[in-house]
Amino acid sequence: MHKKLAAEFFGTFWLVFGGCGSAVLAAGFPELGIGFVGVSLAFGLTVLTMAYAVGHISGGHFNPAVTLGLWAGGRFPAKDIVSYIVAQVIGGIVAAAALYAIASGNMGFDAAASGFASNGYGEHSPDGYSLLSAALIEIILTCFFLLIIHGATDKNAAAGFAPIAIGLALTLIHLISIPVTNTSVNPARSTAVAIFQGDWALQQLWLFWLMPIIGGVLGGFIYRTLLEKRS
Secondary structure, eight states, X not given: OHHHHHHHHHXXXXXXXXXXXXXXXXXXXXXXXXXXXXXXHHHHHHHHHHXXXXXXXXXXXXXXXXXXXXXHTTSSOGGGHHHHHHHHHHHHHHHHHHHHHHHXXXXXXXXXXXXXXXXXXXXXXXXXXXXHHHHHHHHHHHHHHHHHHHHHTSTTSOTTOHHHHHHHHHHHHHHHHHHHHSOOSOHHHHHHHHHHHOSHHHHTTTHHHHHHHHHHHHHHHHIIIIIOOOO
16 A cells, blocks of 8 residues: 555656646746646646556556546545545645745745646636636536546556546646636645645635546546446
């Protein structure tokens, strides 16, 4: 079990450091900034690379909503849920701390003012989307993320390609929703950066736990009841 938890820690660390790091350090760099597309690819690539690296150890969740969605889909035991989520949240926080230390080396850096890649709605949505819009998109996208994860890892699916499908799915999710919420679909990722933003991100964090979990559980339930091929 300790190896599984270590894999979840490092996988979530890489997701937060790579994905949020691309947003904080590289997205707005003058002339050469990677923009929304680059940040979307960065998040997808973090999951793709770590799914290949440690997915065979822990299953490669790196996300509390994925863990709960896999439980809802009958793929993960309830007894391990809390341990996995704790490892994921700690991994994300450690990554955010490292990213904060690096970003602080820039004299103009201000985590509170910049948002530090945090998720938000209303006045803190990148393009001013409402709480309802944020809730709907987080539920829908996390639901489909879990459908893709279940389908790609199904015993009847082509072997060895699941990380590619899952990584591309996360890229697409970010391409859709960065303007709405800055894209969560992952409570650990949201929590990690919200701690260091330290203001409105913590006040709005409840939504980025509740909605991805609802969406993840819904996706797991739908796949299990409607789509999974019974042997």
